[in-house]
Amino acid sequence: MIRTPPSAQPSRDLRRDLYAAAAAVLLVTVSVAAGRHIEDTRRTLFVDWPPLLASWAPHLGPGTPAAVLVAVATVAQGSALAARLPWRALLPAAWGTAMAWIFSLALIDGWDRGIARRLTTRHEYLQVIDRFHDIRAALRGFTGHILLDSPDNWPAHVAGHPPAAPLTFVLLDRIGLGGGGWAGVWCITVGASACVAVLVTIRALADETLARRSAPFLVLAPAAVWMGTSADAYFAAVAAWAVALLALAVTRGSLGWAGASGLLFGLTCYLSYGLTLVALIAAAVLVLGRHGIRERPALPVPWLAGLAVVPVAFTIAGFDWWEAYRLLVTRYGQGAGGIRPYGYWVWANLACTVLVTGLATAAGLRRTADALVRRRTARAGVRLAFLVSAALLALLVADLSGMSKAETERIWLPFALWLLPACAFLTRPRAWLTAQALLALLLNHLLITGW
Numbered sequence: 185m186i187r188t189p190p191s192a193q194p195s196r197d198l199r200r201d202l203y204a205a206a207a208a209v210l211l212v213t214v215s216v217a218a219g220r221h222i223e224d225t226r227r228t229l230f231v232d233w234p235p236l237l238a239s240w241a242p243h244l245g246p247g248t249p250a251a252v253l254v255a256v257a258t259v260a261q262g263s264a265l266a267a268r269l270p271w272r273a274l275l276p277a278a279w280g281t282a283m284a285w286i287f288s289l290a291l292i293d294g295w296d297r298g299i300a301r302r303l304t305t306r307h308e309y310l311q312v313i314d315r316f317h318d319i320r321a322a323l324r325g326f327t328g329h330i331l332l333d334s335p336d337n338w339p340a341h342v343a344g345h346p347p348a349a350p351l352t353f354v355l356l357d358r359i360g361l362g363g364g365g366w367a368g369v370w371c372i373t374v375g376a377s378a379c380v381a382v383l384v385t386i387r388a389l390a391d392e393t394l395a396r397r398s399a400p401f402l403v404l405a406p407a408a409v410w411m412g413t414s415a416d417a418y419f420a421a422v423a424a425w426a427v428a429l430l431a432l433a434v435t436r437g438s439l440g441w442a443g444a445s446g447l448l449f450g451l452t453c454y455l456s457y458g459l460t461l462v463a464l465i466a467a468a469v470l471v472l473g474r475h476g477i478r479e480r481p482a483l484p485v486p487w488l489a490g491l492a493v494v495p496v497a498f499t500i501a502g503f504d505w506w507e508a509y510r511l512l513v514t515r516y517g518q519g520a521g522g523i524r525p526y527g528y529w530v531w532a533n534l535a536c537t538v539l540v541t542g543l544a545t546a547a548g549l550r551r552t553a554d555a556l557v558r559r560r561t562a563r564a565g566v567r568l569a570f571l572v573s574a575a576l577l578a579l580l581v582a583d584l585s586g587m588s589k590a591e592t593e594r595i596w597l598p599f600a601l602w603l604l605p606a607c608a609f610l611t612r613p614r615a616w617l618t619a620q621a622l623l624a625l626l627l628n629h630l631l632i633t634g635w
Contacts, residue, residue, distance in 0.1 A: 194611060201547035201610065205619075208538045208546035215535035222528055230520040230590065235532040236539065237591050238631040247291025247298070248629070254285045255404065255621035262400030263613045271392065274399065275380050282376040282403045289628045290372070290412030297632075299368035302413040307340040307635070309350045309415060310367060316354040323347055324502030330511040332518040341415070341635075343515050347503055348454035348494070349415060368413035375417025378601050379403055381424035386605055388431040389472045389571060391564040394608045400617055401607035406542045406624040410594045414635060416456075420598040423452045423462045427602075430466055433487070434473025437480035446490025454494050457509050458587065459598055461578040468574030472567055513587070521589055529589035536593040537579065540600045542623050544616035548606030549576070555609065568605060575602030594635050 212235075219234025232239045258281060269277060290298040304310045315336075316322045329336055330343045337343065342350050353367050361370070379402035386395040411417035426448035433442035449466065452459045470477065477483055495505065516522065538546060555561040555569035579599040582588050588595050610616050627633075 197551070198611065200550060204547045204550035205543040208543055211531075212535045212538050215532040218528065219532060222525070228523050228525055229528070230524060233631060235529075235535050235590070236593055236631065236633065237635055238633045240630065241632045242630050243292070243632075244629065245292040245294050245298070247288040247293075250284070250288035251292060251625060251628070254281065254288055255625060258285070258400055258404045259614055259617045259621055262403065262617060263397070266396045266399040271387070274396065275383065278383060278399050278403050279377050279380050282379045282408070283373060285404060285624075286372050286376055286408040286412040286417075289408050289624060290368075292628045293632065295365075299372070299413045300364040302364065303353070303367040303371070303415065304364040309339075309342060309353045310364060311339050312342050312350055313354055313357050313362070316351065319351065319354065320501050323498065326503050327508045327511055330508060330515050332515060340519070344512060345456050346454040346505060346508060347498070348451060349419070349456065352415075352418070352455075371415055371418045372412050374421045375411045375414075375597075376421075378417070378421040378424040379405075381421065381428035382601060382605060384428040385424075385431040385469070385571070386568060386608075388428075388435045389469065390568040394564055394568050394605070397608035397613070398605040400613065401544060401548075401604050401620065402601070404617055404620050404624070405540075405601070405604055406620060406627065407540045407597055407600055407604075409624055409627050409633060410540065410597060410635075414594050414597070416594045416597045419452070419455045419459060420601055422448055422455060423459050423598045424601060426452055427462065427465050427469060430469050430487070431473065433483055434469065434476040437476055437483070439480075439482065439486045442483045443486035443490040446487040447493055448490075449487075450491045450494035454498055454505070456598075457512065458582055458595065461582055462598065464578040464581070465571070465574050465599075465602060468571050472570065516587060521587075524589040526586050526589060530583060530586070533583050533588060533590075533592045533596075537596060537600055537603075539623070539627065540593050540596070541603050542620040544607045544610060544620050545603050547616065548572075548609055549603065551609035552606045561609070565609065568608065572603060572606045575599050579603075591635055593633075 215235045219229055219231070223229045223231070223234055231237045265277070266274060292298065302308070326347050328334060329338045331337060356362065356366060356370060379399075382402055383395045383399060386398055411420075426445050429441045429445035429448065432438060433445055449462070452462060498505070549572070552569045552572050555565050556573060561569070579596055582596065582599065583592075607613070607616060
């Protein structure tokens, strides 16, 4: 039997990582070429630069120097700082750097176009602030305005989400933080905290070393292009903290964390219908933390109690989640979603995910599969691989559902963020971080993204 010399293993793994990255590049290239052909001949994709909802427009902006500076600093020192900073210092440092990265990328398009006007366009939530003057009446009548042929139908994003999404911006307006600028700052600031939630989860369920190795990749993610400024960044953070608090609950036996997690899970389901699939990531947390549940069997009680709060409150106020979702499916078919070809988007959506998570994640997912199948990594690595795989499963289910044809670079942020920790398995992190940063900078300087 011929054995591979130990010295040959790292180079073979690196070569396979590069093959995975090359396959991801090929997927994106084919999706661009095929998408361009379909859009030029049939006009059924409803995007200007398939597979992304974006327009080709090379440009520089006021955020360019800051974005380059954040990228260079994180590539040069990110891994070293993540390895040696005290844990309590690492978390705010990661949050702050992620905010700087998202803000600077958004400001490449300027304050007005990049942040202040993003949530004020005709499809967005700030268009309906005045219609929530009487919140309870608006909730009671919410389902009556979902269909396109209904009177005063809701804008696309409002109709496509439960009312906790627009209600967030209504409440911001009520406390004096009205307008697109404050809404954008809210989404970026809260959305950036998602990386901290993922780090907390990895440390609780796997180990601190893997969390530290993940940190620079979570901070410098190409996903930042769509997190500034998108309400989906805010949704992603709420969902991520729901998972993180559940991880703390099962590993520490904390009834308080369990109740808080349930509360956020309930809110998550009333921010976006599709985020019910976060239950798959939560299920992975429960599997990995099953010993903690056995030791504290009362944990599900506060979790379920917390989970019920938001649904009960909205139901009492007059909003029917199930009826609204049924009408949304009809509305989706009435618009572009009913025309966009499933046969293209079912795989082109995955090309969008490559652009959101980067080539490093493609290589990391290869190592994730290797960790699960061959079990050549330590136990903590297998646990992380299991968590990442649950997020990938949630994303694939969302894809196959056909309810996410296009714009998944934004819609799937809550799932895509959980794929980034796969980069913790990679060697040569500085080279991979460089690839991540370059991808984000190119996307934001060559394209004008929209939603």
